[in-house]
Amino acid sequence: MSENSTVTTPQFLKVDSPLNMVSGAVLPEYELIYETYGELNADASNAILICHALSGDHHVAGVDKDGKPGWWSGYIGPGKPVDTDEFFVVCSNNLGGCRGSTGPTSINPDTGKVYGPDFPMVTCRDWVNSQNELRKHLGIDQWAALIGGSMGGMQVLQWAIDYPDKLRHALVIAAAPKLSAQNIAFNEVARQAIMSDPDFHDGRYIENNTTPKQGLGLARMLGHLTYLSDDMMGTKFGRELREDKLQYNYGAEFQVESYLRYQGEKFATKQNFDANTYLLMTKALDYFDPAADFDHDLTKTLANATAKFLVVSFTTDWRFSPERSHEIVKALLDNDANVSYAEIESKHGHDAFLLPNEHYEGVFRAYMQRVKSEIHTSENGDQS
Amino acid sequence: MSSISPEFKLISDWIKPNSRVLDLGCGDAKLLKHLIDTHKITGYGMELDSNKNIEAMEAGINVIQSNLNNHDICHYFDEDSFDYVIMTQALQVVTRPDELLDDMLTVGKQSIITFPNFGHWRMRAQLIFKGRMPETDTLPYHWYDTPNIHMCTFNDFEDLCEEKGIEVVERAVVNSEHRSTLGMKIAPNWLGEVALYKVQKKTS
Secondary structure: OOOOOOEOOOEEEEEOOOEEOOOOOEEOOEEEEEEEEOOOOOOOOOEEEEEOOOOOOOOOOOEOOOOOEOOOOOOEEOOOOEEOOOOEEEEEOOOOOOOOOOOOOOEOOOOOOEOHHHOOOOOHHHHHHHHHHHHHHOOOOOEOEEEEEOHHHHHHHHHHHHOHHHEOEEEEEOOOOOOOHHHHHHHHHHHHHHHOOHHHHHHOOOOOOOOOHHHHHHHHHHHHHHHOOHHHHHHHOOOOEOOOOOOOOOOOOEHHHHHHHHHHHHHHHHOOOOHHHHHHHHHHHHHOOHHHHHOOOHHHHOOOOOOEEEEEEEOOOOOOOHHHHHHHHHHHHHOOOOEEEEEEOOOOHHHHHHOOOHHHHHHHHHHHHHHHHHHHHHHHHHHO | OOOOOHHHHHHHHOOOOOOEEEEEOOOOOHHHHHHHHHHOOEEEEEEOOHHHHHHHHHOOOOEEEOOHHHOHHHHHOOOOOEEEEEEEOOHHHOOOHHHHHHHHHHHEEEEEEEEEEOOOHHHHHHHHHHOOOOOOOOOOOOOOOOOOOOOEOHHHHHHHHHHHOEEEEEEEEEOOOOOOOHHHHHOHHHHOOEEEEEEEEOOO
């Protein structure tokens, strides 16, 4: 099988049992869209769940019907660090998303109209609970590993805390144990950008046959900024102009302005991301604070986690800096947990977790070898 | 079981089975792996170098990428978290060996330290007769590119221990082939190339 040649087709899981959400809301029924890669082995011991980041989706590897490669296909696929010749890899779109799982653009069964702003607030814990239904549906008793970057890393942490016996390894990449005031502030400005767009219509823009493109584009521009490092922007754009000389107007004069505008517009129009989903995902991030249930003590929070951990951070990531990963590592060390930590040298800021990097790949591959070796041990154990 | 150097063999002999061990500058974690296999120890390695980190992970060892100059170990670990904190051939490369020694004996009950002896006769001879900074098999660097920024002799190290109220529990010396000879026992500071110390805080 040649690399990335397989076209992946998404599947749906319809859950008829109600989901009691952290906010107190009840979702009577819901659907999760997901993709799988590789084969589940006989004792279902080689399954891996990937958790996506803020604007991510279920298409993590392979190519879709339009030929688009998955968002983490650099690291997941045949012969890749997460080797789909060895592992059965699963990725679902989070509840509240806009790529096929039940979310604000879905029809509310109570009203027969799209949920829009009436979709209940989701939290990381709700995502984990809904993904646990997917685990049961796939006949997997225990994930060999859970892997996630950024928001996905937080979801992995939540899994390890809430369902300790359902995973053997947790790979928490470019994440944090909770958002800082600055992180929340950035999210709030992004939300305000969306909500103050005249086309927002209090979230009922679909019923009004419009979308708050301007606001969503602005939110994306701001978000995108926090993914890049100062150094990287300096190298990539510097003060380079689009024209030969300054125009003294408010057009996109500098290359960096043009780039950001393009990113914003692409997100809001071509990628057709739903504004209500963006609001929900940023709120879910803000709410994420598993230690709040344990006297704000992260060590206590992770006391019951039995998974083995790999924590990874990137040197120029200022959105979720290495120091935030140190907090996670420290709490795990306090519990004498099995934990390894790598701080990857990269100039790409938060975005680095998605980009090629020799050291990152080496660490990822070495750790996945360990995950794999334990599967083979358990298989041999079953045979003897 | 892979073969290990006599230096590591000597260290192993100083470690009680089932103990908790932290290895600073653990490299590819060969020593930790050996101690896990033979002594059923638990613990962690710490290593700054990215490639060595990967090698340690490949060996299935829990390794924390960390800079020993940042007082990271006191940030990460509580007092007396380990039975032993080991540091082989790294004392001389850190910015403040004296402070790191304090940190090691804070998070560990005992420390095992090995370092190249700058008092070895070959070093002394090069300085006396050539008038140049020594370059040997154990220390194959030029003065300007050496990572070994804080060289010391056995006597220097023991003076530091004395000053800090640190007790030397065990001491051994080996040559660059990591073997031990009679001469080294008689005149360690002249004939020993690598020093091995097991130390702890003096109980007053």
